Amino acid sequence: MIEKRQFYIDGQWVNPAAPNDMDVIDPSTEDTCAVISLGDQADTDAAVAAAKAAFPSWAATPLEERVALIKRLGDIYTERREEMAEAMRIEMGAPIDLARANQWGAGSWHIAGFLEALEGFEFERAYGGVDRIRMEPIGVCALITPWNWPMNQVALKAIPAMAVGCTMILKPSEISPLSSVLFAEMVDQAGFPKGVFNMVNGDGVGVGTQLSSHPDVDMVSFTGSTRAGIAISKAAADTLKRVSLELGGKGANIIFADADEKAVKRGVIHCMQNTGQSCNAPTRMLVERSRYDQAVEEAKAAADATKVGQSAESGRHIGPVVSELQFNKIQGLIEIGIKEGATLLSGGLGRPEGMNKGYFVRPTVFADVTPDMTIYREEIFGPVLSIIPFDSEDEAIAMANDTVYGLTNYIQTQDDDKRLRVARSVRSGMVETNGVSRQQGSPFGGFKQSGNGREGGLWGLEEFCEVKAISGVPMA
Missing domain, CATH: 3.40.309.10 (Aldehyde Dehydrogenase; Chain A, domain 2)
Structure with missing residues (x-):
């Protein structure tokens, strides 16, 4: 039995504030394959506080240092490929060859894609001769990911957020949490500063709603059902935070x-x-x-x-x-x-x-x-x-x-x-x-009730940025 009850908060693995066990079911066998704990408000608050405290220094960290850490994370992700594939096989039933190639590969593909996009990304741009436009990290981001393509969605959110200088709290699907626990281990192994990346397991009505409505969260990036996307938008409305949604489809x-x-x-x-x-x-x-x-x-x-x-x-x-x-x-x-x-x-x-x-x-x-x-x-x-x-x-x-x-x-x-x-x-x-x-890097996202955000490449980097216009200080 795999036991993964702890959360990753402020650079360390911590016990939940209150016990709330949940079984993870292997869909191939219908047997319990692991147990996690679902977080509550105290866990959410601790993760958000850690991300908020880490934001000023991480946003000021030189880009080359952030890139070096992401490259290290990418190397670890490759080194631990078989572990990641096995986690996704167990938690959401992906056949092992699909898990190794497509499910694991989606994460690797996006890490490489964002590193390439960063090479041409202008954080400061000239405008009109005397203005400059700055792309600045939006702040503390809640990343809420689905069970169907776990690492595809984690990489599409966490990597660009890290790259532009945001700090974050990941809430993976409670149905397929094992791959995200493993990803958190990789972030820790790569040596990111404490508080930059945090992970709390929980369900939508609990941690998901707590993050969406939290006054110290500046942005929610969500992938999942249209029904849940509407609920998140409503929960976020009172604090006027940015909400980026990638929802359902009927192609x-x-x-x-x-x-x-x-x-x-x-x-x-x-x-x-x-x-x-x-x-x-x-x-x-x-x-x-x-x-x-x-x-x-x-x-x-x-x-x-x-x-x-x-x-x-x-x-x-x-x-x-x-x-x-x-x-x-x-x-x-x-x-x-x-x-x-x-x-x-x-x-x-x-x-x-x-x-x-x-x-x-x-x-x-x-x-x-x-x-x-x-x-x-x-x-x-x-x-x-x-x-x-x-x-x-x-x-x-x-x-x-x-x-x-x-x-x-x-x-x-x-x-x-x-x-x-x-x-x-x-x-x-x-x-x-x-x-x-x-x-690679082509924008992923939809119209109408399929959502309102774009993920991947330059568009994915811009999604986690605020735009600041400065007059009277022309670019050299």
């Missing part, structure tokens, strides 16, 4: 008749990656009518070929979803999809054949989905794909935009003019075309 994957032959299969694989637990997953496949029947067959074949297995096993299979609550939610939405008349092509209710334990979901594809159906509108956050036909470019754009979300849309066509035209017309913070991923 459309628009496949035109002239899309390449692998477009449908690629879309299914992308939807199922990480067991469908990605806010930017292409969960609505919109297919031009003349290619629709062929796409339905191809999607069924791709879903049928998707293997489900234990997180400890090597391979390209998908693992369980993260929790019993998530499993039940997905099962309920699959049942609603069937009742509302969508055509079930693959998968469906219950666990995959031969599995009677663990939160495993059958890779599921629905065809003939219509905009009035629940599965068309709600974020399922599981390995479930909906396929819908369209007849014209304008109709495809209208369908893609017919959602409260606006995170990532996808476009597949060999017509470059059409591809750019549609990309400009869809209402989302990101558009990926023809299977080409966005580049």
